[in-house]
Amino acid sequence: MPLNLKGVLAAYGVRQSDLCAAVIQTNGRPLSITAMSLLLNWGTWPKGTPEGEIKRQIEAFLRRRGVPQDTLRAIWTMDEHDTYRSAHPVGIHVGQRSPKKPQPDYEPEVEMLTPAARKAFQIFRDPFINDISGPDDLYLSADQRYIREALFQTARHGGMIAVVGESGAGKSVLRRDLIDRLQREEHPVNVIFPRSLDKSTLKASAINEAIIQDLAPGTKTPRSLEAQARLVEKLLLGSTRAGNVHVLLIEEAHDLSLSTLKHLKRYYELEDGYRKLLGIILIGQPELKAKLDERQNWEAREVIQRIQVAELVGLAGAQGLRDYVRHKLSRVNVATDIIADEAYEAMAAYLARRGGLYPLRVNNLITRALNRAAELGVPSLTAELIRAM
Numbered sequence: 160m161p162l163n164l165k166g167v168l169a170a171y172g173v174r175q176s177d178l179c180a181a182v183i184q185t186n187g188r189p190l191s192i193t194a195m196s197l198l199l200n201w202g203t204w205p206k207g208t209p210e211g212e213i214k215r216q217i218e219a220f221l222r223r224r225g226v227p228q229d230t231l232r233a234i235w236t237m238d239e240h241d242t243y244r245s246a247h248p249v250g251i252h253v254g255q256r257s258p259k260k261p262q263p264d265y266e267p268e269v270e271m272l273t274p275a276a277r278k279a280f281q282i283f284r285d286p287f288i289n290d291i292s293g294p295d296d297l298y299l300s301a302d303q304r305y306i307r308e309a310l311f312q313t314a315r316h317g318g319m320i321a322v323v324g325e326s327g328a329g330k331s332v333l334r335r336d337l338i339d340r341l342q343r344e345e346h347p348v349n350v351i352f353p354r355s356l357d358k359s360t361l362k363a364s365a366i367n368e369a370i371i372q373d374l375a376p377g378t379k380t381p382r383s384l385e386a387q388a389r390l391v392e393k394l395l396l397g398s399t400r401a402g403n404v405h406v407l408l409i410e411e412a413h414d415l416s417l418s419t420l421k422h423l424k425r426y427y428e429l430e431d432g433y434r435k436l437l438g439i440i441l442i443g444q445p446e447l448k449a450k451l452d453e454r455q456n457w458e459a460r461e462v463i464q465r466i467q468v469a470e471l472v473g474l475a476g477a478q479g480l481r482d483y484v485r486h487k488l489s490r491v492n493v494a495t496d497i498i499a500d501e502a503y504e505a506m507a508a509y510l511a512r513r514g515g516l517y518p519l520r521v522n523n524l525i526t527r528a529l530n531r532a533a534e535l536g537v538p539s540l541t542a543e544l545i546r547a548m
Contacts, residue, residue, distance in 0.1 A: 164217070164234040165199040171226055175199070181220040184208040193543045196535035202237065203547050269519075270526045276533040280497045286487040287522035294343075297336055298486045298518075300479060303329060306469045310337045310440060314348050314406040317435030319427055319462075321412065323448045324471030327519025330442050334410070348404045349373060358414035363422040366407065367391050370437075374398055374405075392429055395436040406438040413443035413450060417459050420450070424462040441466070474516040477507040483521065498525070498540045505542035524548070 168175065175195050182190040185208045197203040204210050218231050272285055291297060299307060306322060313320045314337060324330050341348045353369040355361045367387040368380045374394040381387050395405060407426060409415070429436040441447065451468055453460040474480050481503045485495045506524060510516045528540045528548060537544065 162199055162202060162234060163236050167221070167226060167230060167234050168199075171221070171224055173221070173224055178217065178220060182213060182216045185212075191541065191543060193532075193535070193537045193541040196537050197543065197547050200535055201547070205543070206546075270523060270530065272526055273530045273533060276529045279533040279536075280493065280529060282491070282493050282529075284491040286491045286493060287526060290487065290490070291332065291335070294336065294339065296490050297332065298483050300474060300483075302472060303333065306471065307333055307336060309467065309469055310334075311340060313438045313440055314341060314350070315346060315404060315438075317404075317438040319423070319439040319441075319466045321441040321443065321447055321451055321466050321468045322471065323443060323445055323468060325445060325473075325515060325517055327517045328471040328473060328515075329518050330471065331410075332518075334408070334442060346404070347402055348406060349398070351405060351407045353407075353409060358409065358411045359416060361409070361415060361419055363387075363419060363425075366419075366422070366426070370394065370405075370407070388425070392436070395429060396431055399431055399434065399436050404438075405436065406440060408440045408442070410442045412441035413445075413447035415441075415450070417450075417456055420456075421459050421462055424465065427462070427465060439466075471517075472515075474518070474521065476516070477503040480507050480510075480516055480521060483518065484525065496539065497529075499542070501542040502540045502545050505545035509545055509548065 167173075168178065175192060179190045179192055179195050182195075184190060184205065190205060190213070194205040198205065198213075205213065214235065218234075221231060221234075222228075269288070271288065272282060276282070309320055310322065310333060312318070322330055322333065338350060341350070351369055351373045353361055353366050355365050364380075364384060364387060367384070367390075370391050371378055371380050371387070371394060378390075381390060398405065423439055426437050427435070427439060448468060448470065449455060451463050451466055453463045456463065474483050481500075484498060484503075488495050488497070506521070507516060510520055510524060514520065524545075525540070528545060531548070532538075532540055532544060535544075
């Protein structure tokens with residue numbers, strides 16, 4: 160709920176900007192519009208200046224504007240008739256700072272921009288939802304550019320690579336980009352996807368069937384693994400000699416059993432002279448990196464030693480975050496000044512405490528912050544607003 164102070168300002172025609180100018184903080188600067196909005200709407204007190212000093216300056220200013228003492232006594236209580244705040248209690252008492260929120264150990268649900276936020280910031284196309292319609296929309300950090308090229312070379316020339324990253328780190332974006340690039344540049348690469356939804360149950364026979372059906376649709380898959388292997392090699396050899404290239408792509412590869420992982424070596428060893436018949440790309444969460452540690456899984460060392468592991472580590476601090484967000488905003492013609500420069504440091508610190516600066520988490524945070532800013536009526540995202548999230 161907001162403070163009664165908010166209603167008093169409206170009743171006496173006092174602009175928030177005038178009140179901000181009258182409140183001087185300990186650092187010598189006037190109180191910002193964002194800090195005043197957080198105080199009025201949520202009872203969140205600015206940091207760095209004692210609450211008693213802020214109250215004293217506000218009350219003195221309002222006396223000069225003709226607000227009677229009886230009215231001033233009530234401005235620091237909550238307005239219980241505010242409909243929105245009553246429906247969305249935040250548990251903040253007058254004279255207290257916002258309590259620290261417990262940190263969830265899960266990724267919060269994706270939040271959508273509200274109509275109010277879209278209107279306030281002139282956003283006609285969401286920069287974070289269904290935001291990639293072509294290669295120019297793709298933001299690539301230095302690490303991502305390296306991994307993107309490594310995936311492309313594996314698809315074109317063989318080898319084995321595992322791309323590892325947290326949920327929301329951009330693994331699926333790179334996979335989509337690889338397929339789009341192969342098609343756009345017209346490379347004769349057959350990308351083979353085993354369709355098993357539960358990769359923990361993915362066996363060599365299912366991989367064999369995926370290869371057989373992709374290269375020779377409708378062909379009956381033999382029952383025995385020996386016959387399947389012979390057919391797989393025959394089909395791959397014939398297709399390769401016809402000028403095609405093949406890559407096996409397995410998502411959710413962190414769920415693969417060690418038995419299936421060891422079988423991948425057999426596919427890797429398929430060749431026609433010096434030419435490999437099948438490249439292999441594994442995509443998975445950090446558990447895949449642990450599974451590919453030969454110290455933990457010594458029995459699978461023969462295949463593990465042949466797999467290149469590429470890890471998506473998130474954006475590089477506040478500068479990487481700024482580059483990413485400004486790229487996203489510019490692609491949908493949204494002004495980059497809706498986010499103040501100092502807000503990026505605050506966002507980087509906020510996300511670092513919550514698991515890392517991964518694109519999905521950045522998208523969620525900025526969307527929530529834009530929605531909150533629209534509620535508060537502030538013109539841009541500031542460090543103060545981010546720290547109050």
